Amino acid sequence: MVSSAGSGGLAPMAKDYRNFNVRLFERRVTAGLEECKVLVTDSPVGEDHIRNASAVTFPSDFRQRLSSLESRALSIKEVIGLGVDIASILFPKAVREKLLQCLPRDDRDPPLRIRVQCEELELDLIPWEYAYLPRDQFAQRNVTGFLVLNSDTSLVRYKLMNRPRRPLQTLGGRSLRLFAAFSSPTGELKLDLSKEEENMRRILEKVETIQKPVRFVDHLTVRAFNDALAEVEPDIVHYAGHGAFRPPPANPTAPATGHLLFEEDDGSACYYQSELLALDLQDKNVRLVVLSACESALGAGQNAWAAVAPVLVTAGIPAVVGMQYSVFDQSAIAFGERFYSSLAQGKTIDEAVAEGRKAMLRARPDGRDFGVPVLYLRCNEPSDAVLFPLSPKVLVSAPTPVDDRAERDLDSVLHRIAQLGDYKRLHDALHNTRDGGLDVMLAKIDSFPANARTVAEFRAYLAKFKAQLTAVQQVFERDLCERTLVTALRDGFAATLAEVEAAVSAKDAQGSQSAMTNLESHIVFYSSIVNQNLVAAAANLDLEPLLHVLRATVGGAPAAATTLPELDELSSLSDTLKSKVGLHSRYQLMDNALSILKSQPDADLIKNWKNHKSRILLLQPMGSGDASKDFVQIIGEAVDRGDKDAVLGAFVEFCSAVQTDFSSVDTDLLRLCDEVKDKTAKSLVSVRRVH
Numbered sequence: 087m088v089s090s091a092g093s094g095g096l097a098p099m100a101k102d103y104r105n106f107n108v109r110l111f112e113r114r115v116t117a118g119l120e121e122c123k124v125l126v127t128d129s130p131v132g133e134d135h136i137r138n139a140s141a142v143t144f145p146s147d148f149r150q151r152l153s154s155l156e157s158r159a160l161s162i163k164e165v166i167g168l169g170v171d172i173a174s175i176l177f178p179k180a181v182r183e184k185l186l187q188c189l190p191r192d193d194r195d196p197p198l199r200i201r202v203q204c205e206e207l208e209l210d211l212i213p214w215e216y217a218y219l220p221r222d223q224f225a226q227r228n229v230t231g232f233l234v235l236n237s238d239t240s241l242v243r244y245k246l247m248n249r250p251r252r253p254l255q256t257l258g259g260r261s262l263r264l265f266a267a268f269s270s271p272t273g274e275l276k277l278d279l280s281k282e283e284e285n286m287r288r289i290l291e292k293v294e295t296i297q298k299p300v301r302f303v304d305h306l307t308v309r310a311f312n313d314a315l316a317e318v319e320p321d322i323v324h325y326a327g328h329g330a331f332r333p334p335p336a337n338p339t340a341p342a343t344g345h346l347l348f349e350e351d352d353g354s355a356c357y358y359q360s361e362l363l364a365l366d367l368q369d370k371n372v373r374l375v376v377l378s379a380c381e382s383a384l385g386a387g388q389n390a391w392a393a394v395a396p397v398l399v400t401a402g403i404p405a406v407v408g409m410q411y412s413v414f415d416q417s418a419i420a421f422g423e424r425f426y427s428s429l430a431q432g433k434t435i436d437e438a439v440a441e442g443r444k445a446m447l448r449a450r451p452d453g454r455d456f457g458v459p460v461l462y463l464r465c466n467e468p469s470d471a472v473l474f475p476l477s478p479k480v481l482v483s484a485p486t487p488v489d490d491r492a493e494r495d496l497d498s499v500l501h502r503i504a505q506l507g508d509y510k511r512l513h514d515a516l517h518n519t520r521d522g523g524l525d526v527m528l529a530k531i532d533s534f535p536a537n538a539r540t541v542a543e544f545r546a547y548l549a550k551f552k553a554q555l556t557a558v559q560q561v562f563e564r565d566l567c568e569r570t571l572v573t574a575l576r577d578g579f580a581a582t583l584a585e586v587e588a589a590v591s592a593k594d595a596q597g598s599q600s601a602m603t604n605l606e607s608h609i610v611f612y613s614s615i616v617n618q619n620l621v622a623a624a625a626n627l628d629l630e631p632l633l634h635v636l637r638a639t640v641g642g643a644p645a646a647a648t649t650l651p652e653l654d655e656l657s658s659l660s661d662t663l664k665s666k667v668g669l670h671s672r673y674q675l676m677d678n679a680l681s682i683l684k685s686q687p688d689a690d691l692i693k694n695w696k697n698h699k700s701r702i703l704l705l706q707p708m709g710s711g712d713a714s715k716d717f718v719q720i721i722g723e724a725v726d727r728g729d730k731d732a733v734l735g736a737f738v739e740f741c742s743a744v745q746t747d748f749s750s751v752d753t754d755l756l757r758l759c760d761e762v763k764d765k766t767a768k769s770l771v772s773v774r775r776v777h
Contacts, residue, residue: 101434103199103240103471104130106188108176111139111205120144122209126181130188140178145171155213155454156411162611165454166227169218173233176202176217189221190238199436199471200233201244201463207331207393213410215241215457230614234443234457240436242463245399261297262430262474264290265320269306269327269348271355279304282326282378285415289422295430306348308358315370321474322426323367326378331393334359344393346377360394364401373473374435377408378418395462404473405435406462413446416570417455420445434471435463448571451615500763505566506667507759509620512561512575514752515554516609516616521677521745522554523547524609528602535593544590544598548583555579568619575612582608620667656765663758670755673748680741692733695725717743 107128114121125139126132145151151168154160160168177185188198204210220231233239266286270277283302290296301318303310306327315323328347333340335357344360367375375398395406413421425442429435439461447456463471527547533540558579562572582605589597717740724732 101197101437103197103434103436104188105199105201106130106185107133107201107203107244108181109203109205110176110209113206113209119146120148122175124176124178124181126184127203129184131184134180134184138180140180142175142178144175152213155216158454160454162229162452162454163227165216165457166218166229166231169216169232172212172214173217173219175212176214177219182219185219195238197238197240197436199240199242201242203244210243210396211410213457213460214243215410215460216454217241228611228614229447229451229456232457234440235447237440240440240461242436242461243396245396245462245464261295262322262426263297263318263320264322264324264426265301265303265314265318266324267303267306267311267314267326269325269346271328271347271349272353274328274347274355277327279326281415285419286324286326286422289419289426292423293426293430296426305353307351308348308356311348312366315366315372319370320372322374322376323372324376324378329377329394330357332357342393344397346394360397361401363394364398364403367398368402373404374429375403375406377406395460399462399464404464407439408460408462409458410460411454411458413455413458414450414453416449417446417453417458420449420570421455421459429474432472432474435461435473436471445568447615448568448619451571451574451612500766501566503759503763503766504564506620506663508561508564508566509616510752510755510759511557512567512572512616513613513620515557516613517677517752519551519554520606520609520613523550524602524606528599528606531595531599531602534590534595534598541590541593548587548590551583551586555583571612571615571619575616578608578612579605620670656762659758659762659765663755663762666751666755666758670751673744673751676744677748680744692725692730695722695733 105128107126109125109127110122111125112123121141121143123139123141125136126134148171151160151164151171155165155168185200190197202214204212215234217233218227218231219233220227229235234241266283268279268283270279283304286302287300290300301314301320303314306325314320325346330345330347332342332345334343334345345357346360346363348356348358350356375395377395395408398406407425421442424445425438428438428441433441439459442459443456446458449455524547527544530540530543534544535541555576558572558576561567562569562576582601585601586598586605589601717736721733721736721740724736
């Protein structure tokens with residue numbers, strides 16, 4: 087029997103990333119156009135010689151759009167467009183070809199860490215975290231194309247260190263120690279630090295593995311800062327306040343450098359150089375520094391964290407997280423809760439930031455906050471990215487009685503299963519709306535309202551859509567899923583559905599088509615987010631802590647031989663459930679791809695078959711992929727013969743087969759949720775009886 091010290095459960099396995107290094111250098115502005123060079127300095131498929139560096143010219147309005155991004159003046163569609171341009175700069179043709187070779191193809195491949203090394207501050211100020219590079223170039227654009235929102239890729243800022251990296255010690259079962267510092271000197275732009283502190287307290291109160299009480303220091307002076315470092319011996323330092331990029335006050339003719347604004351005893355500003363800050367921190371075993379910007383902390387385009395964070399990393403701080411733009415309180419709270427709790431679970435810093443980003447997106451699905459966090463990381467060995475290693479597993483020899491811990495684990499498991507089921511119901515509501523009538527309505531809009539039968543059909547479909555809205559409302563009322571996500575999904579669904587209903591009632595063809603398109607966009611947008619949450623909920627469904635307690639309980643009991651197989655069956659069933667969710671996710675991707683293909687003219691399907699072929703073979707959701715290959719071969723042979731009818735017939739048959747198998751996976755997934763839930767409860771009853 088094994089367990090982990092501290093949490094009592096088995097430690098989650100941290101991801102083992104491969105590195106892909108991209109260097110940007112020689113920035114210049116010529117005739118009003120900005121350009122730089124880009125080079126792959128290390129990757130799983132080799133590196134480039136500096137003479138082969140790619141020269142990249144920025145779009146003429148690039149910096150202007152970055153300012154609009156910072157001021158929240160861009161819609162999510164415009165953010166995606168900007169992300170496409172950011173990706174074209176970061177990954178010019180030669181770099182992109184290497185990157186595409188290295189991106190994980192499936193769950194068996196290790197994730198990829200893209201390390202961006204900028205030689206100049208002007209390049210470091212570019213928000214590379216918004217790089218948009220969808221795996222499927224033909225798919226409809228949505229948030230899944232942002233690299234930082236994919237679980238198999240991480241994008242970090244990379245800096246060379248000026249000292250050897252010290253190995254990190256395990257926590258030994260203790261909680262994480264955090265020191266939070268706040269500074270808003272007089273004479274500077276006033277910050278609402280009381281609100282920032284309130285948010286921090288709310289975040290940290292929910293993270294059980296943070297040592298309480300957390301040390302908060304207001305009106306931060308240099309002395310107070312160093313006193314707190316000595317007393318708390320923190321693992322994490324969290325700073326909220328102003329940053330500045332300017333010459334040192336004592337030497338105004340010197341080159342500009344990064345500063346944090348501390349306070350003097352009289353409350354005036356103390357410009358504390360990043361180099362001095364690094365000296366204070368580098369020998370204190372601080373593993374992480376978080377630089378937080380309040381809503382008004384940074385002026386337009388003055389991201390001082392880009393000047394402070396690299397200095398801390400090069401001085402030996404393993405990781406620094408900064409906010410390159412202001413964020414809404416709702417987003418900041420969501421990020422903090424997921425970020426700190428993920429770190430404490432032994433996950434890599436990459437994973438913790440990624441989890442925080444997704445939480446921000448769930449909190450503000452229509453906003454740009456998910457790209458605001460920036461991770462500066464120096465990581466050579468895979469273990470370096472685990473800032474807080476969990477203690478090694480220890481042997482447990484004696485049976486453990488069933489106690490409150492088993493009850494708590496059971497409650498947690500049942501909650502996660504119910505949550506997984508509700509994410510599935512949200513998915514079904516969206517799927518059944520789009521493929522259960524909305525696509526037909528859009529296809530028949532040309533005959534509306536002249537054809538009375540079409541009008542009647544439209545009204546019948548709307549009645550079905552309202553039933554799906556009711557299903558979403560029921561999920562909202564159970565309050566198991568991310569509430570902000572479900573609220574936004576429900577309200578948007580209701581609003582766009584009301585627009586369709588009003589236009590259909592008025593027999594307004596143009597208005598109906600516009601409203602249907604809006605409803606379809608809403609469904610596609612939230613389908614991808616719900617699917618991400620569905621996969622995440624399955625990944626977080628870990629029965630091992632509960633099973634460990636139950637196995638330890640019956641370890642010395644006479645009937646253990648008959649009870650343990652029952653627990654093994656439950657463990658196997660949990661693995662099957664996770665596998666089924668992965669298959670469901672691939673079917674969803676295929677379904678999205680086929681929906682786009684079906685909307686294209688027949689001639690385009692035939693003309694571009696080679697591109698479609700590679701995309702379908704890549705997904706292969708049907709069983710082992712053999713069925714997909716058979717259809718692809720049949721369609722390909724018909725294309726070679728020039729047999730248009732055969733191509734379209736085989737394509738329709740393929741779409742029908744995918745839908746049939748997708749429906750089967752849907753049914754199995756809900757059945758498995760109920761089966762795992764029932765067997766979990768029964769296993770606890772059986773173990774109690776045996777013990």
